[in-house]
Amino acid sequence: MALQSFFRDSPPLVLEQQHFQALLDALRARGYRLIGPTVQDDAVVYDDVESVDDFPTGWMDTQSGGTYRLESGGGETLFGYTASPQSWKRYLHPPVLELWKALRTNGTYRVASADPPPRLAFIGVRPCELHAIAIQDKVFLHSEFVDPHYQARRDNVFIVAVNCGQAGGTCFCVSMNTGPKAAAGFDLALTEVVDGDLHYFLVEVGSERGADVMRDLPHRPAGEGEIEAADAILTNTAASMGRELDTNGLKELLYRSYESPRWDEVAARCLTCGNCTQVCPTCFCTTIEDVTDLTGSEATRVRKWDSCFTMDFSYIHGGSIRYSAKSRYRQWMTHKLATWVDQFGSFGCVGCGRCITWCPVGIDITEEAQAIRDGSGAAK
Amino acid sequence: MQRDHKPKLAVWKFASCDGCQLSILDCEDELLAVAGEVDIAYFPEATRAVARGPYDVSLVEGSITTEHDAERIHQIRKQSKFLVTIGACATSGGIQALRNFRDVDQLVKAVYATPGYIDTLDKSTPIADHVFVDFQLRGCPVNKYQLVEVLSAYLNGRKPNTPSYSVCVECKQRGTTCVMVAQGTPCMGPVTHAGCNALCPAYNRGCFGCFGPMETPNTAALSAWWQKLGMNAPDIVRAFRTFNAYADAFRKESEVYEHPHHQG
Ligand code: SF4
Ligand code: SF4
Ligand code: SF4
Ligand code: SF4
Numbered sequence: 001m002a003l004q005s006f007f008r009d010s011p012p013l014v015l016e017q018q019h020f021q022a023l024l025d026a027l028r029a030r031g032y033r034l035i036g037p038t039v040q041d042d043a044v045v046y047d048d049v050e051s052v053d054d055f056p057t058g059w060m061d062t063q064s065g066g067t068y069r070l071e072s073g074g075g076e077t078l079f080g081y082t083a084s085p086q087s088w089k090r091y092l093h094p095p096v097l098e099l100w101k102a103l104r105t106n107g108t109y110r111v112a113s114a115d116p117p118p119r120l121a122f123i124g125v126r127p128c129e130l131h132a133i134a135i136q137d138k139v140f141l142h143s144e145f146v147d148p149h150y151q152a153r154r155d156n157v158f159i160v161a162v163n164c165g166q167a168g169g170t171c172f173c174v175s176m177n178t179g180p181k182a183a184a185g186f187d188l189a190l191t192e193v194v195d196g197d198l199h200y201f202l203v204e205v206g207s208e209r210g211a212d213v214m215r216d217l218p219h220r221p222a223g224e225g226e227i228e229a230a231d232a233i234l235t236n237t238a239a240s241m242g243r244e245l246d247t248n249g250l251k252e253l254l255y256r257s258y259e260s261p262r263w264d265e266v267a268a269r270c271l272t273c274g275n276c277t278q279v280c281p282t283c284f285c286t287t288i289e290d291v292t293d294l295t296g297s298e299a300t301r302v303r304k305w306d307s308c309f310t311m312d313f314s315y316i317h318g319g320s321i322r323y324s325a326k327s328r329y330r331q332w333m334t335h336k337l338a339t340w341v342d343q344f345g346s347f348g349c350v351g352c353g354r355c356i357t358w359c360p361v362g363i364d365i366t367e368e369a370q371a372i373r374d375g376s377g378a379a380k
Numbered sequence: 381m382q383r384d385h386k387p388k389l390a391v392w393k394f395a396s397c398d399g400c401q402l403s404i405l406d407c408e409d410e411l412l413a414v415a416g417e418v419d420i421a422y423f424p425e426a427t428r429a430v431a432r433g434p435y436d437v438s439l440v441e442g443s444i445t446t447e448h449d450a451e452r453i454h455q456i457r458k459q460s461k462f463l464v465t466i467g468a469c470a471t472s473g474g475i476q477a478l479r480n481f482r483d484v485d486q487l488v489k490a491v492y493a494t495p496g497y498i499d500t501l502d503k504s505t506p507i508a509d510h511v512f513v514d515f516q517l518r519g520c521p522v523n524k525y526q527l528v529e530v531l532s533a534y535l536n537g538r539k540p541n542t543p544s545y546s547v548c549v550e551c552k553q554r555g556t557t558c559v560m561v562a563q564g565t566p567c568m569g570p571v572t573h574a575g576c577n578a579l580c581p582a583y584n585r586g587c588f589g590c591f592g593p594m595e596t597p598n599t600a601a602l603s604a605w606w607q608k609l610g611m612n613a614p615d616i617v618r619a620f621r622t623f624n625a626y627a628d629a630f631r632k633e634s635e636v637y638e639h640p641h642h643q644g
Binding site for chain 2: 040041042043045066067068069070085086090095096268269270271272273274275278279289290291292293294295296304305307309310311312323325357358360361362
């Protein structure tokens with residue numbers, strides 16, 4: 001705690017763009033596998049990165065409901081894109097995870113344990129994503145049962161956050177109080193500044209591990225002007241959110257609106273495909289598959305992401321409880337914006353906009369919430 | 381595993397391309413294990429040896445297109461304790477069900493030099509329209525891992541893991557970037573049954589719908605979105621009329637766009 005506040009009080013530093021590679025090298029030297037933004041299949045995704053050349057220099061995206069387009073703007077910015085198709089959830093809470101395997105030999109069996117997860121360094125975690133990680137920490141680590149698989153991954157992660165120099169077309173972190181500037185939960189937080197010939201990162205140190213890495217890199221204390229330039233960028237980002245969500249009394253509004261006609265309206269458009277829950281950085285639901293081989297000498301228990309949009313999700317003896325699309329959409333949205341508050345003490349939404357962009361038919365959680373709000377006064 | 385006797389397995393063919401049977405032979409690594417665990421009692425594609433019924437498990441490929449086949453499937457059902465249909469033909473009528481939308485007599489006259497030799501039913505229908513089916517495995521062709529999974533599950537007395545949610549769930553689990561959102565490529569994934577591990581989107585194509593309708597397909601909403609992407613009515617009809625053209629949800633959606641004046 002003392003260390004943390006020391007770093008929070010320590011003045012910001014400047015890392016010149018030409019030393020960004022040194023940051024990657026310093027992390028690798030400490031045994032981390034680096035995961036960062038890189039261009040793949042017409043999108044900026046989070047995958048293995050080796051050098052600064054793997055970063056999406058000059059790439060920018062446009063996002064709206066059901067649409068994402070990537071374009072090269074030709075600039076020098078490394079972090080000029082906004083939310084990626086999927087979040088860091090893939091790495092902390094993998095979509096498919098073998099939990100354990102049992103092997104039968106001579107009438108007895110032994111359990112084989114999974115390999116220990118790799119030590120990962122995340123480079124480019126957005127402020128809303130830091131909040132999403134904190135929310136999943138609460139779900140997996142700070143509740144009655146600790147998830148050992150999540151913990152094994154989470155304990156080792158080194159986080160380089162990057163504040164948002166631009167807002168995406170479906171972003172609404174300002175409404176959710178989660179961005180566009182990182183406040184906590186990182187080892188290092190960068191703000192990228194490109195101004196004429198100047199290209200540098202304003203660096204905030206958030207942990208002893210972060211400070212240790214910075215000691216290896218050429219850096220200097222930030223000047224007044226450099227701090228102001230970074231602040232101005234973030235102020236501009238905050239003013240250009242693509243979406244907005246009125247959270248005033250939102251939980252109570254949704255609890256009052258179980259019978260809103262809007263659920264039927266959105267159900268007519270919803271494909272119940274589950275994309276929204278899969279891309280959401282806070283959704284945590286999983287299902288278990290037990291798999292045996294043909295000879296019955298090997299049994300494997302696999303955990304997979306699930307979604308409240310599937311029929312199996314609410315299957316109990318005799319059938320699924322949420323058989324209508326309406327009840328499934330209502331479950332998703334009410335969990336994100338109402339029941340989550342009672343369950344975990346915050347919204348289950350950080351305003352990243354992914355569920356809007358990656359919904360194949362562009363269903364927009366902010367628009368649906370507003371429609372329910374508008375309708376709740378008008379209808380009886 | 382200890383058993384009193386090896387279960388007897390039979391593989392039957394109806395109107396089909398043999399692709400699903402080939403998927404069985406394609407299970408190279410597992411084929412010896414399969415042969416070790418079951419007696420392959422009837423499988424003309426693979427062996428000439430024939431053992432008489434009854435059979436513990438029958439895998440049925442193909443759809444019913446003739447009077448003779450409509451009889452034969454009842455004989456097979458009588459001899460089979462557990463009957464599994466494999467592939468789009470057996471589960472929904474297959475690509476040959478395209479004729480269900482046309483006058484068969486006219487088609488026969490147009491295609492065959494001597495139409496008199498052709499003896500066929502008006503419609504190509506799935507096996508389940510004729511006899512009780514214990515388990516349906518989707519796909520055109522079936523996915524070999526799913527096929528092994530169904531056999532493993534049967535042999536070990538458990539439920540097979542063949543989820544009926546959308547292809548999108550597999551697509552996201554695999555980490556593929558959505559081709560419909562990122563490129564505007566029409567994709568059947570949201571209304572299609574999982575099972576292929578979202579193969580086509582991983583190779584930059586829209587899903588073709590090989591596994592037929594998913595559990596709760598909202599085909600109308602998908603078509604409406606495709607129109608925004610610039611697809612016209614004939615293209616929408618074609619998208620729904622492929623290997624699973626006669627599956628209820630796909631058939632109805634194609635009919636809406638075949639007669640555009642019905643559109644709302
Ligand atoms: S609900 Fe949507 S906007 Fe909110 S965190 Fe999840 S994906 Fe992002
Ligand atoms: S919204 Fe659905 S998938 Fe997401 S955490 Fe809640 S119940 Fe699970
Ligand atoms: S809201 Fe969109 S992404 Fe979510 S299940 Fe419905 S159609 Fe799919
Ligand atoms: S590419 Fe197709 S299958 Fe994959 S998520 Fe998009 S719509 Fe679904």
